[in-house]
Amino acid sequence: MSRIDYFRDPNAPKANSVVPSVTAVIRNDHGDILLIHKTDNDLWALPGGGHDVGESITQTVVREVEEETGISVEVEDIVGLYTDPEHVMAYDDGEVRQQFSICFHARPVAGTLRTSSESKEVRWVSPTDLDALDIHPSMRLRITHGLDATRTAPYLG
Numbered sequence: 001m002s003r004i005d006y007f008r009d010p011n012a013p014k015a016n017s018v019v020p021s022v023t024a025v026i027r028n029d030h031g032d033i034l035l036i037h038k039t040d041n042d043l044w045a046l047p048g049g050g051h052d053v054g055e056s057i058t059q060t061v062v063r064e065v066e067e068e069t070g071i072s073v074e075v076e077d078i079v080g081l082y083t084d085p086e087h088v089m090a091y092d093d094g095e096v097r098q099q100f101s102i103c104f105h106a107r108p109v110a111g112t113l114r115t116s117s118e119s120k121e122v123r124w125v126s127p128t129d130l131d132a133l134d135i136h137p138s139m140r141l142r143i144t145h146g147l148d149a150t151r152t153a154p155y156l157g
Helices: 057-069 127-132 137-147
Strands: 005-007 022-028 033-038 049-050 073-083 087-091 096-099 102-112 119-125
Touching: 005 137, 022 033, 022 057, 022 073, 022 137, 033 057, 033 073, 033 137, 049 057, 049 119, 057 102, 073 137, 102 137, 119 127, 127 137
Parallel strands: 022 102
Antiparallel strands: 005 087, 022 049, 033 119, 073 102, 087 096
């Protein structure tokens, strides 16, 4: 399934669903951040995905990161809540989803990098190399917040 992200676009289609989802800012011992090159929109992003019935939100983080990257993580804390109604994702099946994402800090505990049906490339990226990647503005905001060691409270927006 493919998707188109609309961010503060007056011509964006109207949302018809909201699905709680997660992303995770994961850094290795060198300070690099774990990113995936997504198959659905061809953009670089933090690993993550939709919350499933029967799991806690931290279990969602652990499951989604492992599914998309091969890396097992331990959730540490919340970076922020991202619910901008002007960010919608239009899927080719007619769903138009309003953003509702909780971003977490997590640390890698095991695993080996691998791709999945949702990630055509997975890699550790130096924060200094982020500008060379095609990253959606809303995802870049989460990454910026997640890398900011001076933040003392989660982002709420």
